[in-house]
């Protein structure tokens with residue numbers, strides 16, 4: 524099924540090219556749960572980010588050449604967002620590398636296929652920008668001196684200078700991080716063909732942010748696969764009393780929380796309601812709630828089994844001095860899961876809105892459904908059941924809730940305006956007609972039982 528932009532996704536797995544993400548992991552030169560796999564996951568994620576920067580920078584260069592400065596400014600905002608993700612990935616790589624000998628060779632980030640393409644795109648963009656500086660129609664000094672965030676030229680220059688410095692930072696961090704397989708060429712270490720295929724497999728016509736929307740799902744999907752394998756290892760080790768190994772597996776998993784969390788702000792900050800609406804129909808009857816690895820495995824099944832394994836270890840009299848560390852690990856996981864949920868709520872709020880706006884999958888009130896998913900998870904939280912002292916970290920309660928939900932706040936107004944716009948743009952989604960009359964084909968996956 525197609526619309527004027529291209530294919531309408533069959534399901535979430537196809538939409539996000541998760542087959543290629545799985546292939547990239549399956550062909551890794553290191554086994555899951557190793558320090559090498561942590562680094563490879565981070566470097567593969569960098570590769571996804573770099574391919575996206577190539578597309579964005581090339582589009583921005585064309586827009587600058589054509590005098591479409593506002594369009595270039597929007598692209599540069601996304602560029603800045605992806606550089607921020609790369610910085611966070613590179614910091615995680617540095618932390619992970621801290622445990623390696625100083626003699627271990629360093630990562631050859633400048634030898635990867637995506638880096639070479641990025642370097643070319645950066646040069647093309649810079650040539651366009653510097654050529655403009657020589658022309659009379661724009662006075663860069665005047666832009667910097669007198670204009671601010673309301674101005675497209677200022678947006679271009681401001682984001683470009685931030686991106687330049689961030690590029691200096693992440694590239695320095697990555698080239699100082701450990702090489703996970705010095706005897707192998709970078710494209711083999713990264714399984715670059717699969718990563719590239721994942722990024723570019725599905726394209727839509729026109730200048731949309733579809734590739735970036737997919738990338739900011741793909742990086743978390745990729746990294747959460749490593750977290751899940753590590754949580755599974757930890758559960759097995761706790762059951763056999765190998766607490767040092769369990770803590771090690773969970774410490775490694777924890778290194779990935781920060782870069783995953785870092786993938787939400789670029790979407791939250793840069794995806795406008797209009798830009799999301801341009802691609803919405805092509806997402807078909809899908810939702811991130813169909814993510815097997817995120818929603819079902821990590822947020823539910825592995826999280827519960829990990830807590831259960833720790834409880835059983837304690838009940839059986841297990842008293843390894845490192846057991847306290849396990850409690851810390853599981854609390855960190857809880858904070859990660861719930862803070863991710865709170866940050867993710869921005870997306871249905873901004874892009875779908877209130878007034879019982881239906882989600883693509885047919886949930887009657889999209890924002891209400893996402894809130895309910897969070898609230899149900901909070902009230903059934905297995906960690907809170909075991910340790911009653913720990914309140915679940917959500918924004919459910921707090922000193923501003925009453926005001927923000929009340930008539931004086933602008934929040935309700937903005938949600939309802941957004942909802943009305945979404946419903947008017949997507950009658951088929953709202954009224955479940957034509958393509959959206961079909962029942963959602965997704966069914967609950969098999970439980971990941973350790």
Ligand code: HEM
Nearest residue numbers: 740743810811812817818870871882884886889892896897
């Ligand atoms: C514009 C961007 C997004 C919108 C509008 C959006 C919207 C939604 C909606 C409406 C739901 C619940 C209702 C339903 O499934 O139909 C949901 C759930 C979910 N989404 Fe998103 N989403 C966005 C981006 C993302 C991203 C980037 C990810 C992950 C990489 C993601 C992962 C999830 C997960 C895991 C759930 C289940 C939540 C839970 O278990 O609490 N979503 N999303």
